[in-house]
Amino acid sequence: MSDTPPVILGDVPGSFPYSVLAERHPAIIQQVRDAFPYDPERHRALDALLASCLKGVVEPLPDAAHDRDRWSAWGLGEHTGRSWFAAPWLWSESYFYRRLLDAVGYFAPGPWQGIDPFRPAKLTELDAPETDAELAALDDLEGRPAPEAATALLHGSLWGNRADLGFRLSAAGADAAGPVPALVADDSDALWPLLTGTGILCLIADNAGRELVPDLLLIAHVLHRRLVERAVLYVKPYPYYVSDATAADVLDALRRLRAAPGAAAAYGRRLWDALGEGRLVLRAPPFAAAPLPFTDLPADLRAEFGAAALTVVKGDLNYRRLVGDRRWPPTTPFADLTAHFPGPVAALRTLKSDVICGLDARTEAALDAAEGDRWRTAGSHALIQVRT
Numbered sequence: 001m002s003d004t005p006p007v008i009l010g011d012v013p014g015s016f017p018y019s020v021l022a023e024r025h026p027a028i029i030q031q032v033r034d035a036f037p038y039d040p041e042r043h044r045a046l047d048a049l050l051a052s053c054l055k056g057v058v059e060p061l062p063d064a065a066h067d068r069d070r071w072s073a074w075g076l077g078e079h080t081g082r083s084w085f086a087a088p089w090l091w092s093e094s095y096f097y098r099r100l101l102d103a104v105g106y107f108a109p110g111p112w113q114g115i116d117p118f119r120p121a122k123l124t125e126l127d128a129p130e131t132d133a134e135l136a137a138l139d140d141l142e143g144r145p146a147p148e149a150a151t152a153l154l155h156g157s158l159w160g161n162r163a164d165l166g167f168r169l170s171a172a173g174a175d176a177a178g179p180v181p182a183l184v185a186d187d188s189d190a191l192w193p194l195l196t197g198t199g200i201l202c203l204i205a206d207n208a209g210r211e212l213v214p215d216l217l218l219i220a221h222v223l224h225r226r227l228v229e230r231a232v233l234y235v236k237p238y239p240y241y242v243s244d245a246t247a248a249d250v251l252d253a254l255r256r257l258r259a260a261p262g263a264a265a266a267y268g269r270r271l272w273d274a275l276g277e278g279r280l281v282l283r284a285p286p287f288a289a290a291p292l293p294f295t296d297l298p299a300d301l302r303a304e305f306g307a308a309a310l311t312v313v314k315g316d317l318n319y320r321r322l323v324g325d326r327r328w329p330p331t332t333p334f335a336d337l338t339a340h341f342p343g344p345v346a347a348l349r350t351l352k353s354d355v356i357c358g359l360d361a362r363t364e365a366a367l368d369a370a371e372g373d374r375w376r377t378a379g380s381h382a383l384i385q386v387r388t
């Protein structure tokens with residue numbers, strides 16, 4: 001595309017990406033420090049990461065890191081020795097989480113290996129009374145016509161994306177939708193006809209807890225109603241962006257569902273059975289936590305999404321990766337920016353970063369008039385965009 005805007009960097013003081021690197025990442029380091037009684041070595045490593053993020057430069061991975069080659073292929077050499085603020089924002093954010101896990105000993109043999117530094121916060125959310133209320137709402141769906149139940153579950157999965165623990169560190173209270181509808185694009189009419197009963201649904205998950213639970217309910221629904229033959233759920237291979245879902249988080253969510261009263265437990269049982277029968281497959285590919293756009297999908301994922309009836313891409317970060325982390329003119333067609341994707345694709349996302357496409361001109365003008373630039377990042381608007 002000749003007028004392609006530049007990739008977003010984090011180097012403009014006052015911009016949203018800059019604030020994430022300069023303020024949110026230090027706040028996340030503090031949150032992690034407070035989450036567990038780490039030993040002095042871990043605290044020193046967290047001190048070093050904080051200093052490196054704020055005033056230092058990107059450093060290489062330790063010699064023994066299991067994924068050094070992978071990160072070399074993902075551009076680490078190019079950014080090593082340069083400021084975190086000078087790299088593409090997507091790249092800096094991803095590498096920050098990789099280094100945070102190093103600092104807390106997540107990958108190294110020892111007592112902290114495999115301990116998710118974000119798990120206490122994820123469990124607090126999963127166990128919150130709000131989750132009970134959301135699960136109780138499933139009882140009201142019983143007996144409703146299938147299309148009505150399907151729409152309710154789709155919207156549950158969509159708005160579940162607002163439940164993002166990293167986002168909450170800086171966007172508390174971002175609730176008012178103002179005079180513009182909360183849903184700024186809605187292609188859901190094009191989504192359901194793609195699920196004709198014989199294909200595979202791929203769902204690229206985003207957050208754990210109160211987003212993952214409705215994602216699982218949606219999957220349970222399409223499997224139970226035989227809208228697809230099989231579903232594949234893609235999660236992160238390691239803790240990432242504070243609340244992103246890992247396989248362990250899927251198991252926590254399933255346990256929560258199975259232990260719930262009312263209709264929720266039946267959804268949990270169906271999902272459990274579907275995993276056992278191979279009708280629901282869990283995947284955690286390294287690329288799920290790559291600092292790269294989906295134009296760089298590896299061959300295996302390209303083939304899987306190419307063979308699916310539909311791939312649902314959840315959340316803001318995955319949206320940035322899907323359409324490209326660039327400040328596109330908001331009326332740029334979604335179909336143009338996702339033409340590279342190997343199969344039909346639907347984005348379900350609440351708006352939490354500057355990236356947006358596929359709006360009609362009237363909606364863009366109304367949003368700007370009502371909220372300035374704030375609608376892009378406040379998390380108070382959402383979209384359902386589909387490319388068939």
Ligand SMILES: O=P(O)(O)OC[C@H]1O[C@](O)(CO)[C@@H](O)[C@@H]1O
Binds near residue numbers: 164167315316317318
């Ligand atoms: O959980 P989500 O919807 O992917 O949102 C994570 C979001 O957090 C931010 O990276 C800021 O840290 C957003 O801009 C990003 O896309």
